Amino acid sequence: xxxxxxxxxxxxxxxxxxxxxxxxxxxxxxxxxxxxxxxxxxxxxxxxxxxxxxxxxxxxxxxxxxxxxxxxxxxxxxxxxxxxxxxxxxxxxxxxxxxxxxxxxxxxxxxxxxxxxxxxxxxxxxxxxxxxxxxxxxxxxxxxxxxxxxxxxxxxxxxxxxxxxxxxxxxxxxxxxxxxxxxxxxxxxxxxxxxxxxxxxxxxxxxxxxxxxxxxxxxxxxxxxxxxxxxxxxxxxxxxxxxxxxxxxxxxxxxxxxxxxxxxxxxxxxxxxxxxxxxxxxxxxxxxxxxxxxxxxxxxxxxxxxxxxxxxxxxxxxxxxxxxxxxxxxxxxxxxxxxxxxxxxxxxxxxxxxxxxxxxxxxxxxxxxxxxxxxxxxxxxxxxxxxxxxxxxxxxxxxxxxxxxxxxxxxxxxxxxxxxxxxxxxxx
Amino acid sequence: xxxxxxxxxxxxxxxxxxxxxxxxxxxxxxxxxxxxxxxxxxxxxxxxxxxxxxxxxxxxxxxxxxxxxxxxxxxxxxxxxxxxxxxxxxxxxxxxxxxxxxxxxxxxxxxxxxxxxxxxxxxxxxxxxxxxxxxxxxxxxxxxxxxxxxxxxxxxxxxxxxxxxxxxxxxxxxxxxxxxxxxxxxxxxxxxxxxxxxxxxxxxxxxxxxxxxxxxxxxxxxxxxxxxxxxxxxxxxxxxxxxxxxxxxxxxxxxxxxxxxxxxxxxxxxxxxxxxxxxxxxxxxxxxxxxxxxxxxxxxxxxxxxxxxxxxxxxxxxxxxxxxxxxxxxxxxxxxxxxxxxxxxxxxxxxxxxxxxxxxxxxxxxxxxxxxxxxxxxxxxxxxxxxxxxxxxxxxxxxxxxxxxxxxxxxxxxxxxxxxxxxxxxxxxxxxxxxxxxxxxxxxxxxxxxxxxxxxxxxxxxxxxxxxxxxxxxxxxxxxxxxxxxxxxxxxxxxxxxxxxxxxxx
Numbered sequence: 001x002x003x004x005x006x007x008x009x010x011x012x013x014x015x016x017x018x019x020x021x022x023x024x025x026x027x028x029x030x031x032x033x034x035x036x037x038x039x040x041x042x043x044x045x046x047x048x049x050x051x052x053x054x055x056x057x058x059x060x061x062x063x064x065x066x067x068x069x070x071x072x073x074x075x076x077x078x079x080x081x082x083x084x085x086x087x088x089x090x091x092x093x094x095x096x097x098x099x100x101x102x103x104x105x106x107x108x109x110x111x112x113x114x115x116x117x118x119x120x121x122x123x124x125x126x127x128x129x130x131x132x133x134x135x136x137x138x139x140x141x142x143x144x145x146x147x148x149x150x151x152x153x154x155x156x157x158x159x160x161x162x163x164x165x166x167x168x169x170x171x172x173x174x175x176x177x178x179x180x181x182x183x184x185x186x187x188x189x190x191x192x193x194x195x196x197x198x199x200x201x202x203x204x205x206x207x208x209x210x211x212x213x214x215x216x217x218x219x220x221x222x223x224x225x226x227x228x229x230x231x232x233x234x235x236x237x238x239x240x241x242x243x244x245x246x247x248x249x250x251x252x253x254x255x256x257x258x259x260x261x262x263x264x265x266x267x268x269x270x271x272x273x274x275x276x277x278x279x280x281x282x283x284x285x286x287x288x289x290x291x292x293x294x295x296x297x298x299x300x301x302x303x304x305x306x307x308x309x310x311x312x313x314x315x316x317x318x319x320x321x322x323x324x325x326x327x328x329x330x331x332x333x334x335x336x337x338x339x340x341x342x343x344x345x346x347x348x349x350x351x352x353x354x355x356x357x358x359x360x361x362x363x364x365x366x367x368x369x370x371x372x373x374x375x376x377x378x379x380x381x382x383x384x385x386x387x388x389x390x391x392x393x394x395x396x397x398x399x400x401x402x403x404x405x406x407x408x409x410x411x412x413x414x415x416x417x418x419x420x421x422x423x424x425x426x427x428x
Numbered sequence: 429x430x431x432x433x434x435x436x437x438x439x440x441x442x443x444x445x446x447x448x449x450x451x452x453x454x455x456x457x458x459x460x461x462x463x464x465x466x467x468x469x470x471x472x473x474x475x476x477x478x479x480x481x482x483x484x485x486x487x488x489x490x491x492x493x494x495x496x497x498x499x500x501x502x503x504x505x506x507x508x509x510x511x512x513x514x515x516x517x518x519x520x521x522x523x524x525x526x527x528x529x530x531x532x533x534x535x536x537x538x539x540x541x542x543x544x545x546x547x548x549x550x551x552x553x554x555x556x557x558x559x560x561x562x563x564x565x566x567x568x569x570x571x572x573x574x575x576x577x578x579x580x581x582x583x584x585x586x587x588x589x590x591x592x593x594x595x596x597x598x599x600x601x602x603x604x605x606x607x608x609x610x611x612x613x614x615x616x617x618x619x620x621x622x623x624x625x626x627x628x629x630x631x632x633x634x635x636x637x638x639x640x641x642x643x644x645x646x647x648x649x650x651x652x653x654x655x656x657x658x659x660x661x662x663x664x665x666x667x668x669x670x671x672x673x674x675x676x677x678x679x680x681x682x683x684x685x686x687x688x689x690x691x692x693x694x695x696x697x698x699x700x701x702x703x704x705x706x707x708x709x710x711x712x713x714x715x716x717x718x719x720x721x722x723x724x725x726x727x728x729x730x731x732x733x734x735x736x737x738x739x740x741x742x743x744x745x746x747x748x749x750x751x752x753x754x755x756x757x758x759x760x761x762x763x764x765x766x767x768x769x770x771x772x773x774x775x776x777x778x779x780x781x782x783x784x785x786x787x788x789x790x791x792x793x794x795x796x797x798x799x800x801x802x803x804x805x806x807x808x809x810x811x812x813x814x815x816x817x818x819x820x821x822x823x824x825x826x827x828x829x830x831x832x833x834x835x836x837x838x839x840x841x842x843x844x845x846x847x848x849x850x851x852x853x854x855x856x857x858x859x860x861x862x863x864x865x866x867x868x869x870x871x872x873x874x875x876x877x878x879x880x881x882x883x884x885x886x887x888x889x890x891x892x893x894x895x896x897x898x899x900x901x902x903x904x905x906x907x908x909x910x911x912x913x914x915x916x917x918x919x920x921x922x923x924x925x926x927x928x929x930x931x932x933x934x
Contacts, residue, residue, distance in 0.1 A: 020695045020735075288537045296517050296528050303515035306479070307529030307580075308500025419518070427479075 025098040028406070029085035029106055036081045040074030040113050045390070047121025056127050060256045070120040077113035081106060122387040129376075129383050130263040134271065135337065137375030139164055139346070141274055142329020143353030144360065144367040145281050146192070150322035151362055152285065153315050154298040156422040158214025159199050161350025162221035163323050166191040167330020169225040172341035173233070175243035181335045184243055185270070185328065188335075192327015193320050195221060200319040204312050207424040218350070226343045233341060245339045246270060270328075270336045277325060282364040294318055298418035301425040311425045326350075355404045362417060370407065377403040429490055429506055429587035429619055430455050431476075436485035438471055445471040447643045448485070453588065458610060458620045460634035462627075462662055464859045465830070468643040469623045470512070473590050476621075477509050478502040489588070500529070508586025510577045512593040518566035523548050525565055526580050551579045555609060570719070571602040578609065589613060590621045595629055599717045600887065600919030607633050625662070627655045663860045671864075671892040673871045678895070679708035682879040683729075683848055688738035690724045690903075698724040700903045702738075706848070706879040711870065713894035713911075714883045717922050721903035722883045723765060726852050729881070730762050731755045742848055756785055759847030763837050763854050765883070767830065771837040774826025778818060779807035781825045782840050810839040815865070831862025838869055849873050852883040867893060887915055 050070045054063040084106050088098045115124055143160040150157035170191030175184025195217055202208040233241045246268035255265035285291035293314060296304040301311045334341050352374050360367025381396035389396070433451040437444065445468045453459040463469045474480045476487060478496030487494045489505055496502045499509075516525050527544040534540045545561040552559045557575050565573060574594060581589055591610070595603045610620055610633060624630060630637055630651070637649040639661045647661050660666050683706040690699035699721040706712045714722050727733045729740060731752045740747040747755055756762075764770035772781050783792045783803050791802050807821040814835045818828060825836055834854065841849070851870060855863040870893060874880045884890050890897060894911035899921040906921045917927055 018691055018695045018697060020691070020693070287539055289531045289533055289539060290537065292520075292524060292528060292531060292539060296520070299519060300515070300517045303517055304528070306477070306499045306509070306511065306515045308498060308503055309529055310498070416519075 019095060019097060021092050021095055021097060023092055025103065026085060026089040026092050029081075029088050029103070032106070032110055033078070033081045033085040036074075036078045036110060036113060040078050040117050043117075044071055045117060045120035050116040050120050051123040052115070053123050053125050054127060054259055056262050059258065059262065061258050063258050065123065068116050070116055073116045074113055077109050077116075080109050081113070084109070118384055118389040118391060119387050124387060125383065127259065127262055129379060130259065131266070132379035132382060133372060133376040134263055134267065135375075136378045137372045138271055138274055138332045138336065139329040139349050140353045140356055140371035140375055141278065141368050142332070143326045143350050144356040144371045145277055145364055146322040146324075146326030146329070147354055147357035148285075148360070148362055148364050148367050149281065149294070149325065150196075150319050151357060151421050152298045152418055153294045153318040153322075154301060154418060154420045154423065154425070155200070155203050155315060155319050156210040156214065157199070157319070157322060157326075158211055158354065159195055159217040159221075159323075159350075160326050160353050161346055161348065162214075162218040163192040163195045163326035164330035164333070164346045164350045164353075165218075165221050165225055165344070166195045167327030168333040168345055169228070169330075169341050170327070171331035172243050172334035173240050175335055176240050179244060181244050181246055184335055185331050188331035189324040189328045192323040192325070192330065194323075195327070196320045196323025199323070200316045203424065204315050204319070207426060210422055210424075222344055225341075229341060229343050237340075241340050243335055243339065246335055268336050270332050273328070277328075278364055278368050281325075285364060295418070297425075298420055301420050301423075305425075305427070315425070326353075352400065352404055355408050358417075359404075359407045373407065374400055374404055430488075431507075431588045431619055431621070432488040432491070433472070433476065434486045434488065436472060436475055436482045436487070438468075438475055438480060438482050444643050446475065446482075449640070449643075449645055451638055451645070453619045453621055455619055456614055456617050457635045458614055458622055458633055460630040460637045461621060461623045461640060462625065462630055462637055462649075462658065463640035464625055464662055465857050466859065467640045467662075469640055470592060471643075472640075473509065473592055473621070473623060476502070476590065477507060503529075503584050503586070506585065506587035507590065508581025508584060508588070509590045510574065510581060510592065510594055512596060514570075514573050514577055516565045516573055516576060516580075519564065521562050521564055522559055522568075522576050522579075523561040525576060526561075526583050530584065547583055548579060551582050555612060570597045570717075571599070571605070574598070574606070575609075586618070588619045588621070590623070592623045593625075594622075595624065595626060597718055599922045600915065601923045603629065627658050630658070631655075659860070671867045671871060673893075674875070676710045676874060676895040678710040679877065681705035682708045682743055683881070684739075684741045685729075686739040686741075688725070688728060688736065688740065690721070690728050690733050691735040692724065693734075698903050699728065702900075702903075702905055704898055704905065704908060706881055708879050709874060709877045710895040711874050711880045711882055711893050711911075712896050712898055713890045714881060714898045714900060715887070715890045715894075715918060715922065716885065716900035716906075718885050720900045722885075722900055723852070724903075725900070726762075726765070726850060726881075726883055729755075729850055730760065753788070756844075759845055761841035761844060761846045761849040763834075763841060763851040765852035765856070767833055767837060767856075768826070772825040772833055774824065776825055777822045778811065778816065778825055778828075778836055779803050779821040781836050782807050782810055782843075784840060786844070806843075810843060814839040814869075829859075829862075831858045831865070834858060834862060834866060838866065842869065842873060846873070846878050848879050848881070850881045850883075853885065854882065855884075855886070855889060863889075887918060890918065891915065 048070055050068050050073065052066040054066070055061070084102060088102055091098050143164055146163060147157050147160050167188035171184035171188035174187035175181045199213055199217060202213045203210045248266055248268055251265040255261045285295065293304065293309050297309065297311050297314050305311050330346065333345050338345065353371065356367050356370040356374060359370040377400040381393065381399050384391065384396055385393045431453040433449060436446050436449045438446040449472055461469050471480065475482045478499045478501050494505055523541060523544040526548050532540040532543040548559065548561040559572065559575060565576060568576070594606060598606060607629070610622070614620060622634060634651050637651065638645055639647050639649060641662060641664055649658060649661060685705065686703050688699060688702045689697060692698050702725060714725065716722055724733060728736045729747070731747070731750055736748060738748070742758060742760070745758065747758065768774060773784065783806070786792045792799055804821060811818065811821060816832050816835045816839065818832060825833060828836070854866050854870065858866065870880060870882060882893055896908055896911055897913060897918065898908045899906045899918065901922065901924045906924060907927050909917070909927060921927055
């Protein structure tokens, strides 16, 4: 860390600022640039060209395939990557910040080079990569929205994982019994709320440590659903664990936009509900009375109390609402993708959603983008597995988690959580 | 509106915080509630504001009994409060803070910010405040934040306004402005309850004075009463308002600070290019309004700050770049500003607290083992020497009163072999009796030939202790002046005006 004074002091103005620069970014970029040199320049692939496909076979507007010479692409991209990391090092040397665009450009270039290298000789379905990204992000985004609401109101929500899993279980069973996936969706939300009730009761009413309650709840839900799955569901699969799935609904015209059409508008009803939810949570938080009071309670509960806001009640109901949203997202596992409940099928998605909350700085839009990034990282492993990549798929399984750690630890920078997040409000 | 409090009693377990308190505030009257820290003033006001439920007694507004179940009810009845610790949300704008709790909305539950802004502007204009409704509260100086609190109360049509220790965070000039605002409010017919322990202010503005001690009303006084009369009523015995100290016999410069700058983690330059020295056997008081870099400067002296440039030497040996341990071993004694947070470990016993910073070597630790017998003997000696009022050395430090906690800290620091002594806000929140003890210990330390630095925001304390006064403003030194400088000059310096005739970098 090093510092430099940028502005001369003038009496009566705001305090003088300096830029505190960090070598974190140049070092990280340098490591990846080095990796690029080793892989893309000195580890040539047997095939000469890499093909990128942008359109699905059923698209009305067909974009041509892009064919790139593998080794040449690798070398050009590597040179650019090395140049970018050198530029970032120079910026820090000059006591300036490394801008976000530089990191984004670096990531995109690295990705293109990596795909060209890994998919040499094969044809890489870019559309599949993008469609899958949105699908895989759905539970993450719902979970993150639940996390944003809960943490903004001042209760740390470690139990997102449990809420997702409870939602997945309840939606599978209820949709199977009723034969109606919409009823299953409601069941998922109710299950999420029930998990939240426990969190809210212990954390808000009895001041139990929120982290501990959250962790215990996750374990409880895993245990309970696994028990019911093996003892009840597997015995009566036809009746209890064969829910109808939501069909994909293509939105006319919009779904025909090249590249982004299939990605955004050829999805199931849960995905469309997600778009609405993201907008509503964002609008609600920052433009309504509900959001203002919710944020006030999460920042300074005593101040909220002194203007007549009932802190504990507000916290209780909003933590419950957060559970409903996360539970709703859990339904995606059963009604949206797999089509049946399975043991521990959320596989840590709730924790990634929590990371998205932090990476997204407790903002619903940013958290959604963060969730999409994590979804993309998960999906790249799927796609490379299909086209046959030189990197072992077990290794690629780590990618989403590595991206999560890098994102949360390295790129978040100075972010400020709600001031009263995690602190119970105890009136003396 | 007429406010009447009848026989209010509030107990916390065995402690009776308010014992049958009666108080009448007539419409358009400024009624001062005078009492020491811990006398029960704030408890009474929290009962009035609906934050606490009284065990006995009634609150009447215009002779109508009120039953508040929360602050919402109190506000609806016309009671507003300007809290000692502002009840503002730092990351919200002024308008958002003012509207919170009674938000105007448009169709669809959308916040009506234009209406809220207009309200802020309207009230600001009435009192001649210059406040931008869209400014973030955390960016505003404390004096302005207080005005936001006043606007907040007035926007709810408060007829009775309670000011809880409003001048604690203000410069003398800001205090004068606040008193002017209170006069304006009074002229507009608002009843005001003014809680304070500062005698000067009470006499400047109050129409009537009620004195509270240990939870009971001990008397009424008129604003014409003298300081000594009010103080003895407040404390319950005759008090020494000045510190008994002889002239200092300064030696050569012991601590020399050259061109010291401190940058906080957010990148703000909180202390900039500060140079001064402290001689052996003198008290240098660093004065200034809270938040002008004193805390960071003190922490830099102790090695607690990370980004420090410049040089600090004690008796010719450098302190910069040393660890806190090395600095303590160099003979620096330190009384931190936040006693309960940094001064003691509340869950440790008195004996453990007394050896906190000596756990590295003999005689307290030998071969990695605590020498419990020595520790206890040492603790018993110090408890007697410093008159720490406790049941025993095994009492948890957190259960002591503020004054006795501070005595524990002083005992620990002063019993080391000191080359320099730094005391930050040494009497904050203490009763008058403890203040006397702390002050005389500081002067004793000075007289034994040790350089002493006291950081204080209270002008009374500054003038009582100082041989020289260094005033900080926005991270820099506005001037270093003799200890007998008048309060008016000090007040102006604290507001950023360099004194005439003295160089700013003296």
